Amino acid sequence: MPRANESGMVRKRGVGYWLTHLGLIIGVLFIFFPIWLAFVASTVSQQEIVRPPMPLWPGDQFIENYTAALFSGVNVPVAKMLLNSLIMALGIALGKIVISLLSAFAIVYFNFPGRRFFFWMIFLTLMLPVEVRIVPTFQVIANFGMLNSYSGLIFPLIASATATFLFRQYFMTVPDELAEAARVDGARPMQFFWHILLPMSRTNIAALFVILFIYGWNQYLWPLLITTDPEMNTIVMGIRQMFPSGDDVADWPVIMATSILAMIPPIIVVISMQKLFIRGLVDSEK
Amino acid sequence: MATLKLDGLKKSFGDTKVIHGIDIDIAEGEFIVIVGPSGCGKSTLLRMVAGLETVTSGEIQINGVRVNDLEPMDRNIAMVFQNYALYPHMNVFDNMAYGLKIAKTPKPEIAERVQTAAKLLQLEDFLQRRPRELSGGQRQRVAMGRAIVRRPAVFLFDEPLSNLDAKLRVQMRLEIRELQRSLGVTALYVTHDQVEAMTLADRMIVMNDGVADQIGAPLDVYKNPATTFVAGFIGSPATNFFGTDEVTVNRNKALMSAFSDAERAVLEKPATMIGVRPEHLQVCEPHDAYLTLSVNYSEALGAETLIHGKLPMGTAITIRQNGHLPLPEGGQELGAVWSENSVMVFDQNGKRV
Numbered sequence: 001m002p003r004a005n006e007s008g009m010v011r012k013r014g015v016g017y018w019l020t021h022l023g024l025i026i027g028v029l030f031i032f033f034p035i036w037l038a039f040v041a042s043t044v045s046q047q048e049i050v051r052p053p054m055p056l057w058p059g060d061q062f063i064e065n066y067t068a069a070l071f072s073g074v075n076v077p078v079a080k081m082l083l084n085s086l087i088m089a090l091g092i093a094l095g096k097i098v099i100s101l102l103s104a105f106a107i108v109y110f111n112f113p114g115r116r117f118f119f120w121m122i123f124l125t126l127m128l129p130v131e132v133r134i135v136p137t138f139q140v141i142a143n144f145g146m147l148n149s150y151s152g153l154i155f156p157l158i159a160s161a162t163a164t165f166l167f168r169q170y171f172m173t174v175p176d177e178l179a180e181a182a183r184v185d186g187a188r189p190m191q192f193f194w195h196i197l198l199p200m201s202r203t204n205i206a207a208l209f210v211i212l213f214i215y216g217w218n219q220y221l222w223p224l225l226i227t228t229d230p231e232m233n234t235i236v237m238g239i240r241q242m243f244p245s246g247d248d249v250a251d252w253p254v255i256m257a258t259s260i261l262a263m264i265p266p267i268i269v270v271i272s273m274q275k276l277f278i279r280g281l282v283d284s285e286k
Numbered sequence: 287m288a289t290l291k292l293d294g295l296k297k298s299f300g301d302t303k304v305i306h307g308i309d310i311d312i313a314e315g316e317f318i319v320i321v322g323p324s325g326c327g328k329s330t331l332l333r334m335v336a337g338l339e340t341v342t343s344g345e346i347q348i349n350g351v352r353v354n355d356l357e358p359m360d361r362n363i364a365m366v367f368q369n370y371a372l373y374p375h376m377n378v379f380d381n382m383a384y385g386l387k388i389a390k391t392p393k394p395e396i397a398e399r400v401q402t403a404a405k406l407l408q409l410e411d412f413l414q415r416r417p418r419e420l421s422g423g424q425r426q427r428v429a430m431g432r433a434i435v436r437r438p439a440v441f442l443f444d445e446p447l448s449n450l451d452a453k454l455r456v457q458m459r460l461e462i463r464e465l466q467r468s469l470g471v472t473a474l475y476v477t478h479d480q481v482e483a484m485t486l487a488d489r490m491i492v493m494n495d496g497v498a499d500q501i502g503a504p505l506d507v508y509k510n511p512a513t514t515f516v517a518g519f520i521g522s523p524a525t526n527f528f529g530t531d532e533v534t535v536n537r538n539k540a541l542m543s544a545f546s547d548a549e550r551a552v553l554e555k556p557a558t559m560i561g562v563r564p565e566h567l568q569v570c571e572p573h574d575a576y577l578t579l580s581v582n583y584s585e586a587l588g589a590e591t592l593i594h595g596k597l598p599m600g601t602a603i604t605i606r607q608n609g610h611l612p613l614p615e616g617g618q619e620l621g622a623v624w625s626e627n628s629v630m631v632f633d634q635n636g637k638r639v
């Protein structure tokens with residue numbers, strides 16, 4: 001009797017297992033389908049796209065379309081826009097990490113006058129997203145002559161209350177004894193930061209880097225405002241700029257190729273960093 | 287190697303006074319244990335010596351030099367923390383070498399010193415491991431190694447064994463003692479465990495609420511506790527305390543024979559306490575007894591038996607006797623006497639007379 005019961009349970013679990021997988025596969029296909037369509041559209045000719053029915057399998061124009069996109073684009077070569085985006089996203093992600101690490105370090109480990117005040121000031125900026133402060137920020141950047149420049153793209157977005165909070169929370173879980181041991185060992189505060197705190201935070205930094213890189217990569221409104229020169233366009237806003245105004249025909253295969261290209265760097269970052277922070281989690285300390 | 291002198295050392299956190307003035311002269315190579323219940327200020331005292339806590343008033347001297355305002359690393363001390371405080375991302379070698387690296391010691395010398403310490407602590411096979419890949423005892427050794435390689439004048443330990451299991455604790459206790467002897471380094475060791483204090487100390491400081499109740503060699507402290515607190519804290523099971531009104535039979539004999547003139551003078555004052563250690567009480571015939579107790583229960587521990595009971599006025603009392611003697615039942619009435627020269631008298635302030 002018990003044996004029969006057991007096998008019944010196993011069979012039931014087996015069915016559930018396959019059903020779960022079927023559900024997951026359907027879900028993935030569902031989400032993947034528009035991307036597939038974009039990819040198909042980037043490998044066929046303009047005529048094939050505009051003539052119904054829409055093609056569902058890749059055509060033979062892959063090399064032509066991608067070469068056209070990368071090296072001539074519509075307004076500016078996509079390669080240039082990718083480079084701009086990369087610089088902006090890296091600048092924002094790394095800048096945010098450096099600044100928030102340092103400010104969290106100051107807030108947690110130093111007892112300076114006005115510590116609470118600065119803490120709350122940083123906290124307050126959480127309530128001011130880019131969109132709210134966009135007009136004054138634009139004014140400031142314009143006065144500094146930073147329109148159409150990488151610094152203009154990066155600096156207004158570089159401070160991060162969220163990341164500061166994350167690091168603050170993490171630093172507060174680091175035992176005080178560790179800082180004291182370092183002090184007895186003769187480490188100056190910045191040596192403690194470099195030699196001990198930073199290496200211990202590396203999994204947090206990796207996770208945050210992924211999030212912030214994608215945040216930076218996907219910036220739309222701000223680059224749109226401050227870059228008038230097509231040479232400074234970022235890819236995410238650049239795609240929008242490719243749509244013709246008026247009656248001109250949109251060059252769909254090139255636009256779709258651009259969209260596919262725009263997705264690749266974030267995917268690379270996620271996948272490579274995912275390896276890093278899974279490794280970090282597996283040999284996590286403490 | 288160094289002398290260490292604490293002179294009227296006090297500490298307050300804001301308005302809260304935590305250390306009320308500690309004076310001690312520590313000789314070169316001496317092993318001093320600070321012992322007391324949790325929260326009495328042991329760690330605070332140690333951390334002041336380490337330089338991790340500022341001094342409110344008084345003076346700390348190492349080798350005759352005032353160090354109150356020096357950074358920890360300039361005091362020539364090394365500290366072993368309760369939770370080891372190993373750097374989790376560094377291997378054992380780097381953990382031990384970190385202080386030397388900061389001090390810009392030449393590489394070959396670092397390697398040599400770490401190797402020597404590792405050999406001493408049987409850590410040679412683990413130098414490439416991370417702390418999390420080590421057992422508790424090994425981590426403890428790494429923490430010691432980190433202290434040794436710096437060749438400090440004074441070792442500071444803050445409850446270094448409290449995270450180890452009982453067996454390992456005994457072993458590490460011996461190792462620490464041997465190490466300190468062979469290196470000849472002055473040591474200041476904090477613990478709440480009286481067994482550690484008794485076995486390790488050349489002298490111990492018994493702390494009670496920020497006051498050093500008694501400073502002395504372990505056996506002296508055991509034999510001649512200065513206060514009721516010390517008598518109760520050192521020795522296990524704790525010393526029995528009772529008022530003179532509990533001495534009901536053979537009262538005159540008890541009070542006359544066993545006490546000195548000075549003690550007898552305060553005996554009749556209110557709030558005077560008599561203290562007798564459980565091992566100094568013997569069960570006897572009721573008509574010879576100084577004390578009568580009704581037994582609550584007995585604990586047979588094999589080699590010895592603990593008899594827990596109540597005196598006529600309700601004071602709890604414990605007798606410790608040899609394990610081969612007959613085991614009293616709960617509810618039984620027993621007589622007890624104390625042995626010659628083993629009673630202590632404490633005045634109304636808890637001070638020994």
Ligand SMILES: Nc1ncnc2c1ncn2[C@@H]1O[C@H](COP(=O)(O)OP(=O)(O)O)[C@@H](O)[C@H]1O
Pocket residue numbers: 299302304322323324325326327328329330331
């Ligand atoms: N940084 C601090 N601020 C305020 N009070 C403290 C601080 N550190 C310790 N204390 C207080 O000082 C007393 C002694 O603490 P501590 O030296 O850690 O005791 P022990 O090590 O003997 O258990 C405790 O009552 C504790 O609450």
Ligand SMILES: [Mg+2]
Pocket residue numbers: 328329330445
């Ligand atoms: Mg403590």
